[in-house]
Amino acid sequence: MVDKIQLLPDHVANQIAAGEVVQRPSSVVKELIENAIDAQSTTITLIVKDAGKTLIQITDNGIGMSTTDARLCFERHATSKIRKAEDLFNLHTKGFRGEALASIAAIAHVELKTKQADDELGTHITIEGSKVLAQEPAVLPQGTTILVKNLFYNIPARRNFLKSNTVEMRHIIDEFHRVALAHPDVEFNLTHNDNSLFKLPSTNLRQRIIHIFGKKTDEKLVPVSEETPIVKISGFALKPEYGKKSRGEQFFFVNKRFIRNSYLHHAVVAAYEGLIKNDVHPGYFIFLEVQPESIDINIHPTKTEVKFEDEHAIYAMLRASIKHSLGQFNIAPVLDFQHQKEFDTPYDYSKKSTVTPPAINVDRNFNPFQNEPKPVSKFDFSNTGKFRTQTANWEALYTATDSLEKEAENKEATPDLGLYPKTDENSVNRSLQFQNKYILAPLKSGLMLVHQNYAHQRILYEELLKNITVKEAISQQLLFPLNLHFSRPDMEVLQKVREQLENVGFIFSEFAEEQVSIVGIPVMLVESQIATLLEELINDIKEDIPEEGFQLNDMLAKSMALNLAVKTGISLNNTEQEDMINRLFACKEPSISPTKKPTFKIISLDEFDKKFI
């Protein structure tokens, strides 16, 4: 019999372990910053090139390592942080597995320079794919510098799997934020491709939040504070009116470690109940301190999930303390969302006669797929006469309804069921809105149901995409410049798409570090939509976005279309309904929304007939 089992060589074992620890450049950033914190550093400087794909360099002024430790730290399960199993239940450090450096050294070119305070000389080690290439004494300041170059150089599949620099950098910034928020007393710097993204001086939590998320954040913060024998709660919640449509700033820290916990998240959301709309997400920076032995942080390899001993009690206390804080500090009136809604949708023009917008003669109804520009505003439904002449081939589909109209006229005596309301004596409406969601229109061959939200998304998407690429959009001037504040990384994102935004009609008078001034906006927008639109756009770009070119344009058009499209639940008058249908059928691809949902369905006459057999 032949024995088949062998122990894996260390470098292979390390590479396998690396798969767990290092998913992407941001995992390296997280591990290295955490090591620097564990080493009691007061200043940590991170330099990144190509979103960490080429270089991640981190310098700290912590306790450093001896020559022996410098060599040992790259071994698997080499850690100075725990010695025996019991220590696992009394952790005061971020690391304890002794896996990070071994894993990183297995899949990158690594250099380590380190010196302890009392040593005269430091140590400089070069290591590649777990092999030590050089080790020599060096003159160094106290602390540690680690350079991680060419991540995944020996695992092409992994390297190819990395996302665009924008996405990878987003992940790095997220990790950076998390550690920086948990340690406001530590000074942090982050530089990407020679641009300084963050210079965060040692300060308190409030100032740290403001330094990261921008000056405007100050007025949004409501302090939260509660101390019980089980848990100490501190931090800030954002005032309800600053809730976002996408999950924005939501941070939980347990014993200064960033965690995710949907149960506790729910406790926070519950505290906002009645103060915030259902689809709006509150922001928060909540710090929990518990006895280390009462949590198990060991359940997830990337360590963002935590199990609490007293989860139910913590839930109740968290909810109560946030509720209390919001009640106490939230003196600003809560937004009237009903009222807001009218601003959200340019389609809701029910009170149109009372509004006198400044007269701007712009072509709001420019249809990219017709040669002649239309003189009617796309949201100006007053000119119903024009609208008939505008109808595309699609109108032919209606013709069969003429006989229906005649029939209706002949049946004066039959009770009006209200299904086909008349707007004036002469015309019978050709469409009907159902549940403030669908537009029903009779066809020769059956009945068409148009989904108002998806249809409008398609219309706006094609229009925006055309504007971005052909650069023909027309702007409307704002009477006063609109100044919007964003954090620096968000401003970087905006800068990236500035040209595209200008193509769709934005005019910027200033693009500062944390602020943009807008003097012109696309004609399809109203001013009150701008802040949300840009916020959502930035979020979408941060989530998953291609570098540039068509895909970026496509994504921008999609993001804006989704944001601006008339939602379900909004009532549309007949002119608006018909205009929607006409514009939909003027699209290149009328049948699906930009997110691949059907925009309309036709129920054939046969299907109806079958129901009456």
Ligand code: ADP
């Ligand atoms: P862990 O952090 O789980 O102990 P790591 O592989 O991240 O494992 O690090 C191994 C050891 O190397 C640490 O326990 C620590 O003693 C030492 N070390 C790593 N980074 C630093 C640093 N920046 N300063 C001082 N010592 C460090």
Ligand code: MG
């Ligand atoms: Mg570590």
